[in-house]
Amino acid sequence: MKYSKIFQYAYLVFAVLFIYDGISKWNDGTNGAYVSFALAALAVFIFFFRRKFAKKIEKSNNSK
Known part of the structure; x- marks a missing residue:
């Protein structure tokens, strides 16, 4: 998961x-x-899209 955050900022x-x-x-x-x-x-659009999607996945994983 840490790698995806690095790629977000890339x-x-x-x-x-x-x-x-x-x-x-x-x-x-x-x-x-x-x-x-x-x-x-x-690139800016993809950053915000991936960030929103990652938060959604993280929220889903935490609720389990």
Whole structure:
């Protein structure tokens, strides 16, 4: 279970990296900034989804 928490926060790290990539592409004027921002938004969404799902599973395991 501890590994899943580490991977949850890895999604936030990837989101920060994609945001940095998007900003650097935006400032350089190259294409692809929107793709980086979309991937960052997806990574944040996955983080919150997995966190909610893990809490639901943990609550289910504790009630048994």
